[in-house]
Amino acid sequence: MIEAVTALVAFVATGGSWWAAVAAAGAAYVATCWWWPFGFCWCCHGRGKHFRRGGRAFRDCGWCSGRGRRFRVGSVVLARLRDRHGD
Numbered sequence: 001m002i003e004a005v006t007a008l009v010a011f012v013a014t015g016g017s018w019w020a021a022v023a024a025a026g027a028a029y030v031a032t033c034w035w036w037p038f039g040f041c042w043c044c045h046g047r048g049k050h051f052r053r054g055g056r057a058f059r060d061c062g063w064c065s066g067r068g069r070r071f072r073v074g075s076v077v078l079a080r081l082r083d084r085h086g087d
C-alpha cells in the first residue's frame with residue numbers, strides 16, 4: 001500500500017497529471033472495497049467487546065454488535081449500486 005502511494009506521489013511530482021493520480025487512487029480504493037468489504041470497528045478496535053481495566057469483557061460493542069467488523073463506506077456504495085442496477 002505504501003509503495004502505491006509513493007508511486008502516485010512520484011508520478012505527480014515528475015509532471016504527471018494530478019487527475020490521473022486521483023483516478024488511480026480511486027480505482028485502487030474501489031478494488032480494495034470489493035475484495036475486502038469489512039474494516040475493523042473504530043469503537044472496539046476489532047475486538048467486538050469493551051473491556052474493563054482488569055481485562056475481563058464488560059459488554060458487546062454497540063456499533064458492530066459484537067462482531068468487531070463494520071462495512072466500509074465504499075463497499076456500502078458498491079452494494080447499493082449492484083442492487084440498483086442488478087448484477
